[in-house]
Structures are given as structure tokens and as C-alpha cells.
Amino acid sequence: MEVNNRLAGFVLMIALFVLSSCNGGQSIDNREMETERVGVEKEVFAEDGIVRLSKIEVYPEYLDEYLKYAVEVGSISLQTEVGVLSMYALQDKDNPCKITILETCASAGAYKSHIASSHFQKYKQGTLHMVKTLELCDQRPLNPSNKIENYIE
């Protein structure tokens, strides 16, 4: 009976060890899943955060070249900037020269940091002559519970 009691204790220890390992593994997996998605851990949207629709019309002769710049700046901003929460670019099917970008910056500081970045300046200076019109339309999301997550896969 002495041997059996020791073995029963051993069973309990093994079971508790395996159980605790499982829980630890799960929380690490979740963190890794989030990090894999967004490139960097993102800041929380602050009081002075910005939600914007940038409406751009591109000269047709520069459209293909413009699109490459737009895809590049969107990808780098989303993947590397902690304060860029969305950068989702859409091309109008009926008017392919009309581009709309949904941009969300976590704060005014995050926006300043974004427009000062080398990737944004490359886009801005590189496409100046391609852009016919640009409208920056700041927005208010209608429903604070309605959330967007934007990431590069």
C-alpha cells in the first residue's frame, strides 16, 4: 500500500504538470497568432485618433505606377507602425482612377509619425505628379462598438 500511495501521488503530479503545460502553451499560441498577423503590436485608438477617407484621383497614364506605390506604403505602414491601425485601399470598379483609402491612426502623434516616415515620404514625393485631386475627409465611426482590424496576411 505504501508503494501504491506513492504511485497515486505521482499520477496526480504528472496530471497537474501536463495540465499546467497545456494552459501555458495556449496563451503563448494566442499571442503568436496576433503578432504574426499585424507585424507589430498596435496602439489603442485615443481621444485624438484619426479616422479618414482619403479620396484620390490619379491621372490615367500613371495609374499602374501609382498603384504600386499605394500598395507598398500601405503594407509597410500597417506592418511597421504601431500607430497605423488601418490603411485599406480601394479602387473604384467603374472609375479605376478613383482610389479611396480608409486610414486610421491611433492618435495625432501617430499620424505625425506616419507622415514623417521614410516610406510615406517616398510615396508622397514619388506620386505627386500622378495625383490629379486629393481630398482628406475626416470621419466619425457611427457605432463605437463596431470595430475594424486591418492587417497584412
Next chain:
Amino acid sequence: MEVNNRLAGFVLMIALFVLSSCNGGQSIDNREMETERVGVEKEVFAEDGIVRLSKIEVYPEYLDEYLKYAVEVGSISLQTEVGVLSMYALQDKDNPCKITILETCASAGAYKSHIASSHFQKYKQGTLHMVKTLELCDQRPLNPSNKIENYIE
């Protein structure tokens, strides 16, 4: 030794059982986490999926009432429709009567199902007299790797 061998087998069985329970528990937790967020498991965006910017101008005298309808239809659609992947409504800060809704439907069928739903029909019929102009502008996302997830928190 015969008793000890049986107990060693028992230890192994307990350890394997706890381990398999842990893995099962983890995947259920992940599913629950997703379900909590979006309400229902979402369909994958198909070949005939729709990404749209709906641009609405509302008569000022109906604006407050319109916003309630818009918030309601967005919440219900996102939470209950498997084919409604986004329904993100924005109000222009400079022209509050101008609303833009980013709508993504997983397929043409999902879109048909959406406009046939009772919550959409309530919104559509209830706001007809409030809407001054409506433009449905279908879009093509510039970068297929750039993903949006939209959910009600």
C-alpha cells in the same frame, strides 16, 4: 512488480487523457473567442464577393433618426449574417449628413440574402424618405494580402 507495471500503465493513460483534453479545450476556446467577436462564423470571400462603398446623403432634418437605423442594421447584419463580412459606417466630420458605409459580402448569394433580410428591409423602407442621394460604388481592394476584419465588440 505486476502491480507497479499496471500502475505505470495507468499513469500513462491518465497523462494521455489529460493531454488530449487540453488540446480539445484549447480549440474550443479559440472558436468561442471568434464567436464572441463576430456573432457567427463567417464565410470566406468568394470570386463573386462584393466590396462596396455606399455613399449616402441624408436630409438634415432626419439625420438623428437615420443614424439609429444605420447603426441597428449594421450591428444585426454583422452579428447574424454569415455572408456579411463588413458593414462599417462612417459620418463625415465636415458634412455630417454624408455617410459612407464600407460593405463586404462574401458572395453574390450572401448579398441577395442580406437585402432580403427583415433587418435590411426595415432599414431600407424606414429610411427611404430620409435619403437625399445614394451611390453604390463597387470597389476592388488594391492589395489581396491586405485584410479587414469587422465585428461588433
